[in-house]
Amino acid sequence: MPINTLFVGKVLLAFEELPSTNAYAQELLATSKPIEGTVITAVQQPAGRGQHGSSWESEAGKNLTCSFILHPGFLPAAQHFALNKAVSLAVRDTVAHFCNDHVVKIKWPNDIYIGDAKTCGILIQNTLQRGALGTSIVGIGLNVNQASFSDWIPNPTSLLMANGLENDPMVVLAHLCQNLEARYLKLKAGKQTEMDQTYLQQLYRFQEISIFQRPNGEILAGKIIGVDPIGKLMVQFDEWTESFDLKEIKLVVSG
Amino acid sequence: MDAKDLQELLKLISRLEFSEFSMREGDFRLTVRGKHYNQGQQVVLSGVPTQVTTAPSAVPAAAPFAAAPAPAATAPAVTPAATATAASDDSRYVAIKSPIVGTFYRSPGPDKPVFVKVGDKVSPGMVVCIVEAMKLFNEIEADITGTVVKALIEDGSPVEYDQVLYLIDPKG
Numbered sequence: 198m199p200i201n202t203l204f205v206g207k208v209l210l211a212f213e214e215l216p217s218t219n220a221y222a223q224e225l226l227a228t229s230k231p232i233e234g235t236v237i238t239a240v241q242q243p244a245g246r247g248q249h250g251s252s253w254e255s256e257a258g259k260n261l262t263c264s265f266i267l268h269p270g271f272l273p274a275a276q277h278f279a280l281n282k283a284v285s286l287a288v289r290d291t292v293a294h295f296c297n298d299h300v301v302k303i304k305w306p307n308d309i310y311i312g313d314a315k316t317c318g319i320l321i322q323n324t325l326q327r328g329a330l331g332t333s334i335v336g337i338g339l340n341v342n343q344a345s346f347s348d349w350i351p352n353p354t355s356l357l358m359a360n361g362l363e364n365d366p367m368v369v370l371a372h373l374c375q376n377l378e379a380r381y382l383k384l385k386a387g388k389q390t391e392m393d394q395t396y397l398q399q400l401y402r403f404q405e406i407s408i409f410q411r412p413n414g415e416i417l418a419g420k421i422i423g424v425d426p427i428g429k430l431m432v433q434f435d436e437w438t439e440s441f442d443l444k445e446i447k448l449v450v451s452g
Numbered sequence: 453m454d455a456k457d458l459q460e461l462l463k464l465i466s467r468l469e470f471s472e473f474s475m476r477e478g479d480f481r482l483t484v485r486g487k488h489y490n491q492g493q494q495v496v497l498s499g500v501p502t503q504v505t506t507a508p509s510a511v512p513a514a515a516p517f518a519a520a521p522a523p524a525a526t527a528p529a530v531t532p533a534a535t536a537t538a539a540s541d542d543s544r545y546v547a548i549k550s551p552i553v554g555t556f557y558r559s560p561g562p563d564k565p566v567f568v569k570v571g572d573k574v575s576p577g578m579v580v581c582i583v584e585a586m587k588l589f590n591e592i593e594a595d596i597t598g599t600v601v602k603a604l605i606e607d608g609s610p611v612e613y614d615q616v617l618y619l620i621d622p623k624g
Contacts, residue, residue, distance in 0.1 A: 274551035428586035
């Protein structure tokens with residue numbers, strides 16, 4: 198399937214194996230000037246990264262593991278979470294194309310859920326220069342055809358597990374490139390209000406009573422009512438509203 | 453300000469958690485920086501005190517402090533404390549501040565060496581730390597040339613917008 202875009206995916210660097218596509222992208226940025234929209238993919242990625250220190254497991258050849266290089270210099274540092282919204286929406290659009298659209302949601306801040314299970318993780322690494330974004334590496338691990346996962350992974354799923362159909366990871370990539378370009382261009386055009394609304398519409402458990410857990414173990418019932426400009430999750434409890442950093446709250450998933 | 457006044461003043465200062473306090477009246481100049489200042493507490497006294505004129509930004513109890521000393525001064529000038537030089541040193545350093553709210557990391561990963569340490573040279577475009585916010589990892593680049601003289605934030609600590617992360621000596 199051809200990638201029908203202006204710039205995202207026009208340069209595609211496909212590898213059989215890379216320790217980590219994000220790490221390769223970093224190396225590329227350090228040693229050359231890769232054009233905006235450059236994509237790096239790897240069939241196998243043994244050192245795939247999740248959050249600071251955690252790893253990302255993907256069975257060889259079954260899934261899509263890729264990194265995009267962007268130059269969002271138009272975004273002030275204070276608005277860096279807007280890039281996360283654009284990327285999350287693009288990945289959600291992509292997963293939704295292969296599944297029942299309305300069950301595909303963004304679990305704050307950027308996991309993609311089908312129902313109550315995670316099908317995709319996103320890891321964004323930016324550079325900040327003089328108060329604005331410089332380069333951005335958007336790493337995406339999307340479970341496509343994997344049918345079983347290690348026990349330590351909390352609640353995984355894949356496109357195959359969700360709809361029973363195998364898909365070519367490169368076809369998924371083509372869709373992703375198109376969706377990412379569309380969302381990114383909207384961000385660049387300053388359509389942030391529209392994007393803020395769409396992000397909330399697509400947010401997992403938005404405006405629904407959910408169970409939350411604080412790091413000290415305290416369990417609370419509340420509902421997500423928004424995300425503040427710096428990306429904190431706003432939760433309304435019985436008699437108060439609170440904003441949370443990622444490490445300050447856990448949404449307890451019943452899956 | 454006589455010795456007893458000074459003693460009272462110092463006692464009071466030691467109880468308060470100032471991050472910064474400065475006052476100036478004629479020849480009298482007083483600078484206090486409390487616990488959150490990496491140099492530790494320091495008091496710089498010079499000239500003849502009259503009364504507190506400024507109680508800026510600082511933290512908890514500016515009011516009680518202002519109310520306390522301020523004697524009508526006739527005493528001779530107090531010689532500057534030894535730490536005075538340290539205070540003026542800092543003013544020629546340039547701060548690298550956090551452009552966002554988040555969690556500060558001194559290295560690219562748990563087992564990796566730090567981006568920069570005291571004594572290292574930095575130059576524009578060089579990564580000095582990561583500030584992570586809501587799973588977005590932001591590498592902060594230096595925008596000046598110089599030598600790191602202070603690294604103020606512990607690895608894994610929260611940082612606020614505009615918080616000073618490093619002090620750089622541009623002549624170093």
